[in-house]
Amino acid sequence: MYACSPSWSDDWISEGDLSRILDQLSGSIAPAPGGSSRIGVNYGLHFTGGEPFLNYRLLLRAVELAEDYDIPSVFVETNCFWCVSRERAEEMLLELRRAGLDGVLVSVNPFLVEYTPFERLVLVAELAERIFDGGLIIYQREFYDQFRRIGLRGTMSFEEYLARLGVNGLRWAELLPMGRACYKLRELFRRYPAKVFFDEDCRGSLLRSWHAHIDNYGNLITGYCAGLSLGDARRLDELVEGGLDLDERPILGMLILEDLGSLYRFAVKEYNYVERSDGYISKCDLCLDIRRHIVEQAGADEYPELAPREFYKHLEEERGG
Numbered sequence: 001m002y003a004c005s006p007s008w009s010d011d012w013i014s015e016g017d018l019s020r021i022l023d024q025l026s027g028s029i030a031p032a033p034g035g036s037s038r039i040g041v042n043y044g045l046h047f048t049g050g051e052p053f054l055n056y057r058l059l060l061r062a063v064e065l066a067e068d069y070d071i072p073s074v075f076v077e078t079n080c081f082w083c084v085s086r087e088r089a090e091e092m093l094l095e096l097r098r099a100g101l102d103g104v105l106v107s108v109n110p111f112l113v114e115y116t117p118f119e120r121l122v123l124v125a126e127l128a129e130r131i132f133d134g135g136l137i138i139y140q141r142e143f144y145d146q147f148r149r150i151g152l153r154g155t156m157s158f159e160e161y162l163a164r165l166g167v168n169g170l171r172w173a174e175l176l177p178m179g180r181a182c183y184k185l186r187e188l189f190r191r192y193p194a195k196v197f198f199d200e201d202c203r204g205s206l207l208r209s210w211h212a213h214i215d216n217y218g219n220l221i222t223g224y225c226a227g228l229s230l231g232d233a234r235r236l237d238e239l240v241e242g243g244l245d246l247d248e249r250p251i252l253g254m255l256i257l258e259d260l261g262s263l264y265r266f267a268v269k270e271y272n273y274v275e276r277s278d279g280y281i282s283k284c285d286l287c288l289d290i291r292r293h294i295v296e297q298a299g300a301d302e303y304p305e306l307a308p309r310e311f312y313k314h315l316e317e318e319r320g321g
């Protein structure tokens, strides 16, 4: 979804920005239904990436800051690449727990086990379950169970996954047709002409009040719509107070106030966008392909909502980088 890759610039969020953002968020975060020390996938605050354990010291500091601001239900999402030694992994999780972390979300899917041996995921799940007293989410559990069922050891390429479990294996779980999937996995989906999606608007996704992300540059990203920034979360209070300036962010304006047909006609008229002859797998495929085309044509300081710009460069990379 976020076109993650080792070839992105290593622009870590600064401690100052992190602190500023957490401070402004702190009064508005809903705890998990079980209480502020329990976790839930759409509750509380999660640190994610990329992969947050790539910079363990920064992750630890982020957890300490969240604790200082009394933020409830704090967890970290991880692909578990770092879990090469049981002892060290246990030490790190205990240190995070002492700093205020409430739990861990272990990411499990066929794309991840292409690179990370499954045993590492199993080990983190086992340690987190114990250390965080049940504060463990396995996402997605269906894949975890599939891999256990087939006795997976080590890594497995996506091609092997398809050969062993078939495309039907993917039906058990969510594979959102957005981001890199639109380019690298399009053969798995049925495709439609652009006009099928013209009446769709994205108001619900872009203005929803649950599960938003803020990236390392401060971009506020709602609705999983990577590459579309609602504004600078370092100035979140001003953004909430003053509202979205849709004149300054016209592409967001079209997606919120009009529909995808408006964005399509705008791109054809202003940027000679040409409809893909092989169709689109989803409305997000159409939206993303248009946005990517505009980014290639427009100046770097036009359309501040198309951020971070680097996202658009990594869409077609091989899975994993």
Ligand code: SF4
Pocket (backbone or CB within 6 Å): 178, 201, 202, 205, 206, 223, 224, 225, 226, 228, 255, 283, 284, 285, 287, 288
């Ligand atoms: S069509 Fe675009 S704005 Fe709408 S949900 Fe998909 S990515 Fe987000």
